[in-house]
Amino acid sequence: MPALHLENITKRYGKLKAVDNLSLEVRDGELLTLLGPSGCGKTTVLRCVSGFVRPDNGQIYLGERKITEIPPEKRGIGLVFQNYALWPHMTVFQNLAFGLQIKKLSKDEIKQKAEQALTLVQLGGLEDRFPRQLSGGQQQRVALARALVLEPEILLLDEPLSNLDALLREQMRFEIAQIHQHAGITTIYVTHDQTEAMVISDRIAVLEKGRIMQLGTPREIYSKPVNKFVAGFMGTTHFIPGRVENVANEYVVVTTQEGLTFTGRGHGLEKGQEVDVAIRPESIRFMSPGEVTAALREPNLYEAEVVRASYVGELIDYQLKIKNHLIRAKGEVGSAHALNDRMVIKLDPDQLAVLSR
Amino acid sequence: MPAKRVLVITAEIALLVLVFLIIIGPMMSLFIWSVAHRWYWPNTLPQEVGFEYWKQALGMRTSLAIGAISIIPAFLLSLSIAVVVVIICMLIAIPAGYALAKYRIPFGAVIMFLFLMPNAFPQQPIFVNLLHIFTRWGLSGTVQGVVLVHILVGLVFGVWITSATFRSIPNYLEEAARSVGASRLYTFFHITLPLAAPGLLASSVFVFIASLDEFTGTFFIGLPFVSTLPMTLYSSSGYNMQFASVIAIILLIPSILFMTLIQRVLRAEYVGGMG
Numbered sequence: 001m002p003a004l005h006l007e008n009i010t011k012r013y014g015k016l017k018a019v020d021n022l023s024l025e026v027r028d029g030e031l032l033t034l035l036g037p038s039g040c041g042k043t044t045v046l047r048c049v050s051g052f053v054r055p056d057n058g059q060i061y062l063g064e065r066k067i068t069e070i071p072p073e074k075r076g077i078g079l080v081f082q083n084y085a086l087w088p089h090m091t092v093f094q095n096l097a098f099g100l101q102i103k104k105l106s107k108d109e110i111k112q113k114a115e116q117a118l119t120l121v122q123l124g125g126l127e128d129r130f131p132r133q134l135s136g137g138q139q140q141r142v143a144l145a146r147a148l149v150l151e152p153e154i155l156l157l158d159e160p161l162s163n164l165d166a167l168l169r170e171q172m173r174f175e176i177a178q179i180h181q182h183a184g185i186t187t188i189y190v191t192h193d194q195t196e197a198m199v200i201s202d203r204i205a206v207l208e209k210g211r212i213m214q215l216g217t218p219r220e221i222y223s224k225p226v227n228k229f230v231a232g233f234m235g236t237t238h239f240i241p242g243r244v245e246n247v248a249n250e251y252v253v254v255t256t257q258e259g260l261t262f263t264g265r266g267h268g269l270e271k272g273q274e275v276d277v278a279i280r281p282e283s284i285r286f287m288s289p290g291e292v293t294a295a296l297r298e299p300n301l302y303e304a305e306v307v308r309a310s311y312v313g314e315l316i317d318y319q320l321k322i323k324n325h326l327i328r329a330k331g332e333v334g335s336a337h338a339l340n341d342r343m344v345i346k347l348d349p350d351q352l353a354v355l356s357r
Numbered sequence: 358m359p360a361k362r363v364l365v366i367t368a369e370i371a372l373l374v375l376v377f378l379i380i381i382g383p384m385m386s387l388f389i390w391s392v393a394h395r396w397y398w399p400n401t402l403p404q405e406v407g408f409e410y411w412k413q414a415l416g417m418r419t420s421l422a423i424g425a426i427s428i429i430p431a432f433l434l435s436l437s438i439a440v441v442v443v444i445i446c447m448l449i450a451i452p453a454g455y456a457l458a459k460y461r462i463p464f465g466a467v468i469m470f471l472f473l474m475p476n477a478f479p480q481q482p483i484f485v486n487l488l489h490i491f492t493r494w495g496l497s498g499t500v501q502g503v504v505l506v507h508i509l510v511g512l513v514f515g516v517w518i519t520s521a522t523f524r525s526i527p528n529y530l531e532e533a534a535r536s537v538g539a540s541r542l543y544t545f546f547h548i549t550l551p552l553a554a555p556g557l558l559a560s561s562v563f564v565f566i567a568s569l570d571e572f573t574g575t576f577f578i579g580l581p582f583v584s585t586l587p588m589t590l591y592s593s594s595g596y597n598m599q600f601a602s603v604i605a606i607i608l609l610i611p612s613i614l615f616m617t618l619i620q621r622v623l624r625a626e627y628v629g630g631m632g
Contacts, residue, residue: 052532072535079536085529089551098547099537150537 002061003028003186004049004154009058011044011210018044019055020210026154031180031187033197036207037233042190043158045207049188050156051075062153078147078185080157084139086131092118092142093127099150117149118142120179137168144176148183155187161196173199194234198222206230224265228355231278238327239276241357244269252354253299258323263299264352274357283351284320284329286337287344300347306337320345390602410599414607428589428604435586438500439568442507446515446564449508451557454519455549459528472516475509484577491578498582506574511564518563522556523549562615569611 004026011019019041026032034042047053049060051072060068067075086095096114105113118124121141131139140160147155160176161169177200180187191197197204198218206213206221206229214221214230225231228239242256244266252266254277262277269275287295295301307326308319316336318329322345329345331337390396391410393403416427457465475483487506488497496502526549534544550557572587579585586608594601 050536052535071540072532073538073540077536079533081529081533083527083529085527085533087530087533087548087552098534098539102538102543146533146537 002026003030003063004188005061006045006049007059007061009045009048009055009060011041011048011053011055017210019048021057022210022212023058024205024212024215026186026188027202029184029186030202031177031189031200033189033191033201033204034207035191035194035197035204035233037192039209040207041210042192042207044210046156046158046188046190049154050077050079076153078150078152078155080140080143080147080155080160082159082162084131084136084143084163086139086142086146088131091128091130092123092134095131095142096146096149099146103150113149117145120148120182121145122175136164137172140164140172144179148179148185151185153186155183155185157187157189159191160189161191161193169193169196176200198234206233208233223351223353225278225353225355228276228278228357231353231355235280235282236328238279238325240279240325240327241274241276244271244273244275244354247271251349254354258325260302260323260325261299262347262352262354263349264354265350266354266356269354269356276355276357278353278355279327279347280351281328281330283348284327285346285348286329286331286335287346292344295346298346300349300352302345302347304343304345306339306341306343309337309339387602387605390598391606393599410603414600414603426589428586428607431584431586431589432607434500434584435569438504438507438585439565441504442511442568443561443565445504446508446511447519447557447561450512450515450519450560450564453516454521455523455545457516457520458523469517469520472513476513480573481577484574487574488577497578498580500583502578503575503583503585506578507568507571510571510574511567514563514567515560518560519553519557522553522560525556526552559619562619566612566615570608 002025004024006022006024009019009022010017022041022045024032024045034045036042044053048055051067051070055068058068059066062075062077086092087098090098093114096117097110100110100113114127115124118127121144123138123141123145126134126138126142131142134142140163143160157176161172164172173196176189180200189197189200198221201218203216204218204221205215208229214226216224221230222234225234231237232239240256240260240262242254242260242262244252245255245261246253247266247269250265250267251263252269252275254262254264254275256262256277264277266275287301292301302322304320304322306318307321308317310317311333314333316331316333318331318337319326320329337343389403392406392408394405394407394409396403396405413426414428416429456462457469462468484506491497491502491505496505530548530552531544534548535541539547570587571585572591575583575585576588576591579588586604590601590604590608593604
């Protein structure tokens with residue numbers, strides 16, 4: 001029994017289909033991320049689950065209950081907003097107690113649960129502060145505590161870290177993952193940040209134009225993208241168009257217009273098919289002259305010229321030119337290459353994805 | 358340079374005096390008149406001063422002078438009408454303002470515009486016409502008629518300010534309440550209303566003062582039986598300047614009090630408001 005089941009959900013705004021016949025099953029206790037660019041429909045899907053948007057078609061099931069027609073306050077969900085949505089005229093404690101008072105719990109129970117929730121998010125002692133007296137990160141934790149204190153069946157988070165600065169965002173990612181582990185609650189997380197998604201998720205659903213492009217674990221999504229969109233959205237990807245020359249098991253040989261030959265991984269491709277080769281920086285290795293001689297018979301060796309070298313602290317960000325293609329690569333600071341340097345690079349066939357056009 | 362500083366200071370003083378004359382000047386005349394017993398031209402200040410007219414106005418001293426009546430009854434009538442008008446106006450304006458702010462009402466912009474109309478046209482033509490209608494309905498010369506006129510005038514402030522107030526409360530605050538189990542009504546009373554309170558208070562105050570000071574409509578509809586404070590002021594202003602000044606000052610007091618209150622309350626709202 002999945003914790004949440006979305007069945008053929010469609011939502012139109014005028015002529016635009018924000019959500020297009022989308023079906024999804026969320027497993028009990030997992031953290032599933034809806035990942036995609038602005039306008040892909042991820043927030044609309046979340047608002048359908050929370051009940052603030054009525055889908056035009058389709059049904060939503062929470063466990064065994066059909067909740068499509070039920071108003072938000074009766075769904076038993078926990079919701080964390082991008083802008084925290086803490087009530088400014090109430091203290092932190094009152095913010096947490098609000099939902100518990102509606103449930104008509106006793107004063108002692110309310111106090112106990114509120115304190116527990118604050119400890120879980122590491123904000124013990126701040127019960128009597130007002131939201132305006134807290135930092136952004138603290139406010140977000142209160143928002144999380146407020147959602148968790150009611151022990152909902154499912155927790156929904158709508159880009160909760162987008163309003164925080166970069167450093168804090170990185171920190172909070174791990175904390176949210178930890179809290180999820182601890183609480184064990186089924187969670188749907190919405191974000192446009194692919195690194196965030198990969199760090200915290202059990203599974204990721206990549207969305208575009210209201211449809212799920214790919215559903216899988218972070219590893220599957222990153223290293224085995226099913227189409228150009230998913231490949232381009234994750235990591236830094238450069239696409240080189242070409243045609244299939246040969247297919248051997250999972251490996252595909254592709255030739256391009258400029259006479260380059262790539263060997264990579266692909267599925268369901270035929271000889272002569274138009275494809276794109278997806279190249280990511282981590283697949284590129286700089287070869288020393290000695291290594292080149294030893295590897296002469298191996299595939300994916302190319303002559304490259306450094307067009308740009310940017311120092312980024314922990315590494316050097318390069319732009320390399322192969323024939324007329326510019327691709328990004330990363331290198332160690334110690335063995336830095338200078339502008340206009342020429343060298344041989346090797347692309348790892350296992351990390352090259354070949355996708356149909 | 359000393360010369361420049363002298364120039365700057367002189368300019369500042371001149372500006373201050375100008376402001377004083379423009380803003381306080383007319384008021385000063387009012388205050389002086391209210392305590393003048395005898396004041397004939399060409400004296401710049403009254404020959405005799407005292408609180409005689411104040412005592413007459415407050416009903417503490419009777420006089421046979423024309424128009425020198427106790428204004429207490431008119432004052433109490435104005436106050437009671439204002440209170441009733443505020444209650445009815447807010448009962449309409451709060452739900453209306455909320456609906457216009459939060460929901461996409463068909464022709465919503467037109468409706469808002471309609472609420473603005475009574476104040477956009479010249480008042481006499483409107484009220485003369487209203488007098489015809491009210492006479493037919495038996496409302497002319499009655500307190501009910503006057504109350505209706507004041508509501509008409511007050512709804513402009515009422516609806517516009519309440520809808521702006523509700524619009525300033527972000528939807529996500531209400532959604533957050535519903536996500537923890539609060540019904541729409543519960544959310545309205547526990548989240549929306551407390552946050553909207555300063556704006557709603559301001560709206561009530563504007564309606565109150567509009568009703569207290571309302572003259573043209575009250576004049577057309579209320580005469581000859583209903584006499585509010587502004588009408589008493591009108592009656593005495595031609596020939597009994599001292600009396601009129603007393604009434605004018607009494608009418609000013611609620612306005613000044615409430616404006617100070619609004620200023621305090623609204624500032625607190627910005628401080629304690631959205632995050």
